[in-house]
Amino acid sequence: MNVATHSRACCGLCQYFDNAPQTLEAMLPGLRVMGSGYSSVRVNDGLCTHHDRYLSADYVCNRFATVEARD
Amino acid sequence: MTSMLSTAQPASGWRELFSKEDWWAIWIGLGLLAASVLLFSAGGSMKWLAVTPGKWHTLGELGSQLTANVQRYAALFVLWAVILGVAIAALKISLWQFLPSFLFVYLASTLIFFLGEWDEAHHYNLEPPLVALALGIIIANAFRLPAWLESGFRVEFYIKTGIVLLGATLPFTLILWAGPVAIAQATIVSLVTFGTIFLVGKRLGLDRRLAAVLGVGGAVCGVSASIAIAGAVGARKEDAPVSISLVVFWAIVMIFALPIVARALALPTGVAGAWIGTSEFADAAGLAAAQAYGGFAGNVPGITGTPDAAVNAFTLMKVIGRDVWIGIWALVLSIVATTRWESTGVNGRAGAGEIWRRFPKFVIGFLVASLVVTAISHGYSFADYKKLVEPGLVAPIKNLRTWAFIFCFFSIGLTTRFSDFTRGGAKPFYAFTAGVAVNVVLGYVLSTQVFVGFWTALGQ
Numbered sequence: 301m302n303v304a305t306h307s308r309a310c311c312g313l314c315q316y317f318d319n320a321p322q323t324l325e326a327m328l329p330g331l332r333v334m335g336s337g338y339s340s341v342r343v344n345d346g347l348c349t350h351h352d353r354y355l356s357a358d359y360v361c362n363r364f365a366t367v368e369a370r371d
Numbered sequence: 372m373t374s375m376l377s378t379a380q381p382a383s384g385w386r387e388l389f390s391k392e393d394w395w396a397i398w399i400g401l402g403l404l405a406a407s408v409l410l411f412s413a414g415g416s417m418k419w420l421a422v423t424p425g426k427w428h429t430l431g432e433l434g435s436q437l438t439a440n441v442q443r444y445a446a447l448f449v450l451w452a453v454i455l456g457v458a459i460a461a462l463k464i465s466l467w468q469f470l471p472s473f474l475f476v477y478l479a480s481t482l483i484f485f486l487g488e489w490d491e492a493h494h495y496n497l498e499p500p501l502v503a504l505a506l507g508i509i510i511a512n513a514f515r516l517p518a519w520l521e522s523g524f525r526v527e528f529y530i531k532t533g534i535v536l537l538g539a540t541l542p543f544t545l546i547l548w549a550g551p552v553a554i555a556q557a558t559i560v561s562l563v564t565f566g567t568i569f570l571v572g573k574r575l576g577l578d579r580r581l582a583a584v585l586g587v588g589g590a591v592c593g594v595s596a597s598i599a600i601a602g603a604v605g606a607r608k609e610d611a612p613v614s615i616s617l618v619v620f621w622a623i624v625m626i627f628a629l630p631i632v633a634r635a636l637a638l639p640t641g642v643a644g645a646w647i648g649t650s651e652f653a654d655a656a657g658l659a660a661a662q663a664y665g666g667f668a669g670n671v672p673g674i675t676g677t678p679d680a681a682v683n684a685f686t687l688m689k690v691i692g693r694d695v696w697i698g699i700w701a702l703v704l705s706i707v708a709t710t711r712w713e714s715t716g717v718n719g720r721a722g723a724g725e726i727w728r729r730f731p732k733f734v735i736g737f738l739v740a741s742l743v744v745t746a747i748s749h750g751y752s753f754a755d756y757k758k759l760v761e762p763g764l765v766a767p768i769k770n771l772r773t774w775a776f777i778f779c780f781f782s783i784g785l786t787t788r789f790s791d792f793t794r795g796g797a798k799p800f801y802a803f804t805a806g807v808a809v810n811v812v813l814g815y816v817l818s819t820q821v822f823v824g825f826w827t828a829l830g831q
Contacts, residue, residue: 310720320820328611328789330612330619332521332526332527332528332786333526333594333783335526338528339392339598340394340732340733341592341599341697341731342599342602343602343659345601350681353605353606353607353717358720361718
């Protein structure tokens with residue numbers, strides 16, 4: 301999907317993006333010690349498995365793919 | 372193409388009210404306050420439920436206390452289990468794993484609380500926050516705990532709930548009076564600490580995004596800042612854990628080091644609390660250090676000020692002075708990362724809304740609790756406040772706050788793994804440590820020299 305033509309084509313809706321708090325607490329060691337996956341400051345940030353980055357759900361890139369696309 | 376994982380949802384303002392622990396800390400803290408106010412208005416009090424150990428000298432006295440109050444401790448466990456359990460279920464954490472885990476936390480916390488009330492405890496430095504932390508660390512690193520048992524080790528949830536309750540014991544007028552000084556001191560230290568870590572990191576060849584995550588982790592609010600800024604700048608997956616491990620390492624060191632040094636220098640409790648608030652890296656760690664130091668007042672010769680002053684000064688410095696600015700840091704660094712730093716293939720679209728979205732919402736509960744109790748107290752003379760409001764309304768809330776903090780301190784220990792500290796290599800360690808050195812010295816100078824009169828007065 302072309303990011304430029306789809307205003308909702310953000311990472312938060314991409315199939316490569318995972319922001320479940322349980323997943324993040326398991327994948328980011330130490331997060332639970334003095335922080336939390338359920339914290340407000342984290343908003344809806346998550347992991348992009350395509351770029352291997354931790355980023356905001358509002359980020360965009362040209363590799364966006366809808367969740368439905370995998371089915 | 373790698374695995375398809377997405378459980379992602381776009382941001383939703385209203386859903387956050389029940390999907391983030393900050394808001395649940397507010398509902399629980401203000402709910403307990405509302406119940407306490409209602410009982411107080413009806414001529415009652417939460418005193419029976421908000422039980423805490425009293426001073427004891429012999430094991431016989433300890434046994435008598437336990438026997439006499441066993442029903443109250445059981446009722447308090449049920450209260451915490453129910454209100455925390457509702458939140459845990461709403462956060463979609465397994466309630467059936469949480470409840471037995473929380474029972475373990477509660478029983479250990481009770482033991483630690485009683486130990487702290489032994490009349491010889493201060494002689495042996497058995498401050499409950501430090502004992503809780505040390506015991507948790509020993510258990511976590513000496514034994515392999517089952518995964519289900521870790522469900523109840525919710526450090527941030529307990530500390531946020533405790534801070535909301537802390538608001539009820541802190542006059543709003545004090546927040547207005549001390550807030551500007553706390554903000555000024557915190558701004559100086561935050562900017563200098565961030566600048567030190569970022570520039571040293573860059574000089575050592577670290578990626579700018581990693582240097583920024585490290586910088587804000589040391590300058591603002593530790594783990595929370597690390598994870599928030601990692602998301603805002605689109606850091607590599609491994610950057611946040613590197614920063615988190617360094618924050619946790621130095622925070623644990625400072626929990627023990629700052630009270631020991633402050634005690635050796637016989638700093639007044641308010642001054643020591645301000646220094647800890649300036650130079651600790653995480654709310655939970657700093658509160659452990661501040662509460663431990665507050666316990667020295669009246670027990671260690673030469674340390675002046677009230678026990679609460681250390682916690683109050685710490686909270687003003689850390690929460691009001693440093694934590695609330697995380698959204699501004701995120702906005703600025705997100706814009707800089709997108710417009711000035713090397714492209715990573717992903718682009719941020721941060722706007723001014725970022726400031727509110729990343730605001731640590733539990734602070735709202737802290738301020739509301741303070742406003743409510745201040746408004747209620749306003750109708751009483753000082754004598755009546757001391758005779759009626761303090762024992763009937765404020766003291767039970769303070770007791771519940773103390774419980775929440777002990778749950779937190781024990782959970783810090785239980786989630787700390789020494790093996791995690793080796794992550795990241797030497798360069799991030801050097802950069803972060805340079806910031807730690809500057810932060811501790813500058814925090815000391817500002818707390819004990821520049822603003823010493825102010826923080827000393829707070830403790831009186």
